[in-house]
Amino acid sequence: MRFEEELVELLPRLRRFARGLTRHQSDADDLCQAAIERALKSRDQWQSGTRLDSWMYRITRNLWIDERRAAGRRGVHAPIDDAVTQVAGEGAAEVEAGALRGDVDGAMARLPDEQREVVMLILVEGYAYREAAELLEVPVGTVTSRLARGREALMFYLGEAA
Amino acid sequence: MSFDPASVAAFVDGELDDFNMRRIEREAATDAALAAEIARHRALKARLSAHYAPVLEEAVPERLRSLFTANDKIDTSLADRRNARARFSGIHWGAIAASLILGLTIGLRPWMPGAPVAIDSGTLVAAGPLAEALDTQLASKQPGDAAVRIVLSFEDKAGRYCRSFESRAIDGIGCREQDRWQIERTLPGEASGDYRQAASGELAAAAAAMMKQGALDATGERAARDAGWDRRR
Numbered sequence: 003m004r005f006e007e008e009l010v011e012l013l014p015r016l017r018r019f020a021r022g023l024t025r026h027q028s029d030a031d032d033l034c035q036a037a038i039e040r041a042l043k044s045r046d047q048w049q050s051g052t053r054l055d056s057w058m059y060r061i062t063r064n065l066w067i068d069e070r071r072a073a074g075r076r077g078v079h080a081p082i083d084d085a086v087t088q089v090a091g092e093g094a095a096e097v098e099a100g101a102l103r104g105d106v107d108g109a110m111a112r113l114p115d116e117q118r119e120v121v122m123l124i125l126v127e128g129y130a131y132r133e134a135a136e137l138l139e140v141p142v143g144t145v146t147s148r149l150a151r152g153r154e155a156l157m158f159y160l161g162e163a164a
Numbered sequence: 165m166s167f168d169p170a171s172v173a174a175f176v177d178g179e180l181d182d183f184n185m186r187r188i189e190r191e192a193a194t195d196a197a198l199a200a201e202i203a204r205h206r207a208l209k210a211r212l213s214a215h216y217a218p219v220l221e222e223a224v225p226e227r228l229r230s231l232f233t234a235n236d237k238i239d240t241s242l243a244d245r246r247n248a249r250a251r252f253s254g255i256h257w258g259a260i261a262a263s264l265i266l267g268l269t270i271g272l273r274p275w276m277p278g279a280p281v282a283i284d285s286g287t288l289v290a291a292g293p294l295a296e297a298l299d300t301q302l303a304s305k306q307p308g309d310a311a312v313r314i315v316l317s318f319e320d321k322a323g324r325y326c327r328s329f330e331s332r333a334i335d336g337i338g339c340r341e342q343d344r345w346q347i348e349r350t351l352p353g354e355a356s357g358d359y360r361q362a363a364s365g366e367l368a369a370a371a372a373a374m375m376k377q378g379a380l381d382a383t384g385e386r387a388a389r390d391a392g393w394d395r396r397r
Contacts, residue, residue, distance in 0.1 A: 006232055013228060015308075018219040031225055038231045106215040124177060125212050128309055131179055150173060157208055 005045055008054045009038065015127070016058055022122035023066050025111050033069070037062040056137050059127070063119055063138070070115060109159035117152035120145055125153075167191070167198055176205040178332060213309050220308070280312075280334055281347055290338050290345035298327050298338050298345045302389065304382035316371050316379040317388065325393045328371045335367055337374065340393040348374075 016037065020030035040061050041048070048057050110118055123134040124145075131149075135142040167175075167188060174180050175188045192199040280294035290298050297312035306314060315328040326339040326348065334353045338345035349370045371379075380388060 010229075010232060013224045014220045014222070017222070017224065017228075018216050018308075021219050022216060031228060034228055035231065038228060042231065106211065121212070125209050126216050126308065131174075131177070146170065146173075150170065153173065153205070153208060156212075157204065160208070160211065 005048065005050075005054070006042075009041065009058070012055055012058055015055065016062060019059055019122055019127060020062055020066075022110065022126060023063065023115075023119060025107055033062060033066055036065050040065065056133065059123070060137050067115065106160065109156050112159060113152050113155055117148045117155070120148045121152040121156065124149055167201075169201075172198070172201050173205060176202060176209065209309065213307060217307060280331060284344065288347040288350075290347060294329070294331065294334075294338075295345055297331075298329065299393070300389065302382070302385055303327075304385060315367065317385045318371065318375045318379045319377065319395075320374045321376050323376070323395055325388055325395065326371070326374060328367055330364070330367070335364075337367070337371055343394075 013034070016034055017030060020033045020037075021027065024030045024033055037058060041058060048054060110121070113121065119138065120134060123129040123137065124131065129137070131142050131145050135145045138145065171180070171184070171188065175185060178185075180188070188198070188202075192202055279291055281288055282291035283289070289295075294312050297310070297314060301310065301312065301314050303314040303317055312329050312331040315330060317325065317327045320326045320339060322339075324339045324341055326337055327345075328337045328349075329335065330353065332353050334350055336350040337348045339348050340346075349367070351367055
């Protein structure tokens with residue numbers, strides 16, 4: 003009872019998180035749907051009294067990573083990462099950044115998955131570094147360095163006046 | 165600039181201890197490069213928040229909602245629904261309030277200029293950004309990164325409007341009296357880290373004990389705000 007009510011309360015935020023990860027509304031809702039189904043099925047694994055939002059975000063994020071890996075193997079949606087800008091060289095990156103000025107979705111799309119999820123958790127969802135590290139099961143130092151790289155890239159793409 | 169980029173980021177994210185927060189704040193007052201760097205980080209954060217905020221306002225699609233109704237099939241008899249309602253209005257308030265708080269506490273990375281409380285004729289009252297949040301912010305509609313988060317609004321047993329809130333420095337309950345918010349309960353805020361969850365529970369319990377009925381719903385809260393939190397109006 004309480005579990006489901008809390009989960010319903012969480013839906014708007016979960017959709018926001020998923021939107022940030024997937025960058026598309028329909029993909030985000032597909033991801034939310036899969037995450038909710040997973041959560042309802044494995045609700046016994048949630049410990050009452052702990053944060054349901056973190057638990058849900060972890061499920062959502064893991065499903066998304068699985069999906070990205072599977073898609074990578076199938077050869078669709080090749081992951082876009084910062085290799086693109088490195089290979090293309092600085093001149094091209096500048097041009098690209100110019101074209102992206104003002105386009106948050108486009109800038110987010112250019113972050114590697116592991117930077118994008120950290121940016122979403124900390125800068126948008128307001129998680130503390132330590133909480134994000136626990137959720138992602140990585141050391142805090144990893145979170146802060148991914149965040150720093152993600153931030154710099156976003157500021158670059160979005161322009162000084164970010 | 166005398167600070168490394170990681171410290172500036174941690175400052176903007178509210179991740180530094182009070183000592184270092186104040187140190188950077190002070191330094192930024194005279195170091196233009198540092199101030200500009202802080203502004204740049206804040207701008208990015210604000211930009212991202214603003215970009216994703218509209219998702220929170222969208223109606224949740226039916227296909228997501230229906231996942232729950234499909235699961236609720238056993239619970240559709242009238243008696244069950246009545247019981248569910250009774251549970252809602254009764255003793256479970258603390259638990260529900262606690263869960264609401266858990267749901268709402270995320271997004272607390274504020275940077276609060278000015279003191280949140282003041283002493284007025286021997287009474288602790290809300291000031292600055294806290295007073296403003298209590299005056300205007302709706303629990304049902306607040307930005308994810310609001311410096312002060314309103315948790316619940318309710319009418320207390322003395323007939324005053326009260327609002328529980330959380331912020332970086334202080335958590336508590338403010339009650340409207342003589343056109344100001346008297347701070348009735350205080351707990352250390354988010355800055356005190358590990359005690360957070362316990363504090364949230366305590367705050368919810370305190371609010372539940374003060375309530376005349378339940379918390380105001382979104383409509384009730386808006387109406388109360390629009391009337392200036394004045395019960396006579």
